[in-house]
Amino acid sequence: MVNHRRPALRRVLTGAAIGLVLAVTGPAGLAQAGTGAASTATGTAAAKARAVCPPTTLWANTGGGARNLIQYDTTGNTLSTAPLVRDYGDIAFSPNGSTLYGVDFPGTAGSTTLYAINPVTGGETASAPITGPLAAVTSVPAVNGLTSRADGTLIAGSFNTSQIFLIDPTTGVSTLFPVSFPAGVVSAGDFITLDDGDILAFGAASSTSPSPVFRIRPDNTIIQIGTVPQTFGAAKSAGSVYAFASNGDINLLNSLPTTASTAVLPVTTVEATGRGFYGATSTQDAGTCVTPAYTIAKTAKPGRAVDEGDTITYKVTVKNTGTTAASGNFTDDLSDVLDDAALVPGSVTSTTGSATVADETLTWTGTLAPGATATVTYKVKVNAPDTGDRRLVNAAAPTAPGGTCATSRACTVTIKVNKTEDCDEPGHGKPGHHHGDKPNHGRDDDYGHEDEDSMRK
Known part of the structure; x- marks a missing residue:
């Protein structure tokens, strides 16, 4: 019989052909077959058409x-x-x-x-x-x-x-x-x-x-x-x-x-x-419809309004919500943030995977086990004076199959930069007076996100 070894491919390979196998997992160790033992027949029932699955990786x-x-x-x-x-x-x-x-x-x-x-x-x-x-x-x-x-x-x-x-x-x-x-x-x-x-x-x-x-x-x-x-x-x-x-x-x-x-x-x-x-x-080779699934959620602190010179900490949480390992890749467009603020050097961190910023876009790549999460944080400092549009708006977007926002508003954060003339309280501008001195005066010190329409109210 012919020796079917792999031919050279840019380097000598001694490998064999590829195969795909899926098996039901048990509580520990190697997977347990659903029948408990290897069957010796493919099944004699007539083939039944299966519903087309969503895309998988x-x-x-x-x-x-x-x-x-x-x-x-x-x-x-x-x-x-x-x-x-x-x-x-x-x-x-x-x-x-x-x-x-x-x-x-x-x-x-x-x-x-x-x-x-x-x-x-x-x-x-x-x-x-x-x-x-x-x-x-x-x-x-x-x-x-x-x-x-x-x-x-x-x-x-x-x-x-x-x-x-x-x-x-x-x-x-x-x-x-x-x-x-x-x-x-x-x-x-x-x-x-x-x-x-x-x-x-x-x-x-x-x-x-x-x-x-x-x-x-x-x-x-x-x-x-x-x-x-x-x-x-x-x-x-x-x-x-x-x-x-x-x-x-x-x-x-x-x-x-x-x-x-x-x-x-x-x-x-x-x-x-x-x-x-x-x-x-793939997870669909056995005729099953398993697909990757993950969510992303974005928050900021302060979460609604800031003053010139303030530092904002952003946090994006990625969670694998499916039953199989999945990429949780996402991008975060910072272009409408960086016209009002500057990224704090060295502030980009990730609990796992890789987070980088290039061309005003933050990119995170990583694979998560089922139920696992990754947290990406970064900071920006608001310009003083702020010569931008005084609104920091950015949205994270999933870039791998199965990714969604945790809620309809979970991926977007909008923050307003306060103007000095916005404050009409007596004593404004005197030493010791600051927008943050009184509770809820133009500020929200909790993590949060909201859409632009709510910011205009």
Whole structure:
């Protein structure tokens, strides 16, 4: 059989094709399959069309000299990057998105391992040896296709055999899947549960040829539907499938025929990354509709009105409100603040992730675990005299999929700069008299935000 090793890609890579796997998580350790054991059938019920999910992010792992876990949006923008411990032949999320799995590549016969990976840090949190027929594949198991099914079991493929396998993520026990690739074809890197219930499988007939693409029906029949550029991983978002090619391209498959064909499938390259992909996944590969979700909320202190020379402290809180790791990226437009104030040097801080200011825009990037929060703070000092419009208005805006404002007004802060003539109390301008000397006199010392209409009242 042909040795389907990865070709050189700007550097020598010994990796395997990408795979996507999702499995249901248990209370601790590796995920627990929903059935408790690996099923040996794909199911004989007729395929049922699934509702199209909202967009989700795409995750990929690279290997060789640059081992990273990279999160992309569906236009190819990089949302986050974390270093990885080792080469993984493929990665896969559990069906609810709470656990990310990886399989060491190429592995050693009898000692291949399934790992749980922290998608925020890239570190390994648990491991289990894989046993059964997959572990016995010679000369090395070379798992390069991994994806979860809705019941929590994992589908896995190898470039050293045409057989396809199931893995129970709780025990690591593998069994034979009832379907194999045709003779002479091995796994190239992934399996995706389509919205119509079929499983999309990427194969390899040689180490350099395009990847044949197959549909596996619920009745355990398999047909080839076309070919795509050599693919080492795939991920699904909102019903669309993205193939991660051996040359580093992220390709959107424009067509997924339902009838047999060996024709070239049309693709659109959404990003030519040049990276050495080893695998890919998303939280929707198992046919589930898990999507990232996070909120942002912005406050300031003082929160409504200030005097010339005052310092304002802004705070933006980002919270992951979903069940899967998510980027909480946002921008904060400071252009209408900096015409009345100056950013205090060294005042930009973040509890996690990275916050920078450039061209009058603050940008925060970071990935958060479910329920986790990040707090970004910065300070500005109001000019004295203030020659601007005397209104500091700024709004934070989410820039990653699933981001929203915590409330309709949570992302915007408007602050007025008091004028001297605004105060008509006796004694104004005398030593010791200041707008802040009396409670609520033109000031609000609590964190707060309000829209411009309320400021005019």
